[in-house]
Amino acid sequence: MQVRSSVRDPLVTGGKTVKDVSHDISRQVEGKPTRLWWMAMAVSLALFGWGFYCVCALLWNGVGLWGLNKTVGWAWDITNFVWWVGIGHAGTLISAILLLFRQKWRMSINRAAEAMTIFAVICAATFPLMHMGRLWLGFYWALPLPNAFGSLWVNFNSPLLWDVFAISTYFTVSLVFWYLGLIPDFAVIRDRAVVQGNMLRANIYNALSFGWQGGAKTWMRYESVALILAGLSTPLVLSVHTIVSMDFATSIIPGWHTTIFPPYFVAGAIFSGFAMVLTLLLITRIVFKLEDYITIYHIELMNIIIIVTGSIVGVAYITELFISWYSGVEYEGYAFYNRVQGPYAWSYWSMMTCNVISPQLFWIKKIRTSLVATFVLSIIVNIGMWFERFVIIVTSLHRDYVPSSWTQFHPTMYDIGEYVFTFGLFFTAFLLFAKFFPVINMAEVKSIVKTDSETTHEAHH
């Protein structure tokens, strides 16, 4: 009994059966890493190593190594922080919001996207911790722990503290959600290892799978837990970037103090997140031969989300400009005039080109179904979203209220090094994930193989 829709493209191509899904996805966990994987790992570790040197130097000498000055007290660190947190948002959108909307195309991309979320949030968290200078005190300064000063508690009125709670909750809940999905798939690898006689692997994956069996009652509870986690994660992911935007919006710096920030940041986050998902998946599907699971149809749907969120971001940029004029506030007006015309105009126009103009190319079907075009545009969008944060942060700060404080920001080797460090960390973690964990949610894909694939498999009755 094979159901085929005449209006929707199949989500899994190549006539896959349930058994093929286990085989295709487990294969890369069971085999030896390919030469391509080792090469990528070597590059990631090199980036990580050089970045790690810069991080150690920074912790040894202090944040004076960064190019910050009295006027521009926040620059690359917070830009990178917001950029990485934003990237994480696509993973949760795919796994939680698309689950609530019963979008089945999420199933073959959610695992890798959630992994990306987790690693991106770790990368993001390194920046505020490094900016504290004394990393090891970060927990005492950021968390409401009893201390020897009275106890002097943290300030619950500050968005920076809300951020601590938002990011750590987001990280924990995403990790739990991701791991929950991995449990049944670890059991698949365990049982295959028993059949193959590899008891070491069987024991490791059994421990990872918490002794999963897949009984009907457990699956019923599991689905209920997944649905509630999705329901909890949906407002959570929206709250995270809302609170990140409040780091800026609640201060009285021209260009920051606007009510548009929360929705504008959330849309931008999803926009950049989908771009990063595409960058990663386009490589993963080729390296691990997953073309039948991550199809052109998946890529096209993600590109459509990029058009939608990219257009929201574009409207937000234009609204900001309009309001800065319409409000009649001269400080607001100047902040935006300076963005468009000032010494950082090049970054403003890079942002406009990358984020507003380039995603509009996806209106053309040929472009949004082209792998090369998608790959190039996904990287352009990520560059654009980095510039967006840089523009918001540095152009608003570098022209202070008092012209004698006006200055420029120049990154040092250590600003760049810390950014490179997070890239090394991110790609090393992602490569380890892609090698040792199943990159596609086998259990979910198996549940749609029968109704959503072009399988030639005849059901048994």
Add this chain to the structure above:
Amino acid sequence: MDADKNFLVGVFDDEDAVLGGIRKVRESGIKIHEVFSPFPVHGIDEALGLKKTRLPIAAFLFGMTGTSLALTMQIWMLGYDWPMIIGGKNFVSLPPFIPVTFELTVLLAALGMVGTFMIASGLKPYSWPRQFDLRSTEDKHVMAVDLDLNKGKSKEEISRILKSAGASEVNEKSFE
């Protein structure tokens, strides 16, 4: 004494076969120990007559614990233990306390619910489950029937019923 040791294991090839099979097997009066599937099969809980899970209630209670814990913590710390003037605002003002309250509600609800799920389902590391058929995580749906709980029927009769219910093969499985 002997319960939970000797089983007959019916192997079904796909979700429709196992769903129909469960009904037929239950109609013939056999008690099913458990059905193992490689992926969640919709309708299997009703076919087996399973009660609805109460995990949503657990999640709600954990969430409420988070809400009250967060509010109590913030009001006590900034209102009573060390009141501080921040921007000339009231010591205890609810709006700035909402973000942390929300986050802790979600955190406790999620962790509490998943923890409850793990304990209720007996999921723990370093314990090997009883494996009735290794293919049940790969592609087969496996129905286990406890022979000692179905003493009214002979092994051959149960095996025949499983086959006629759609099982592609029936195997015996005993545990120590």
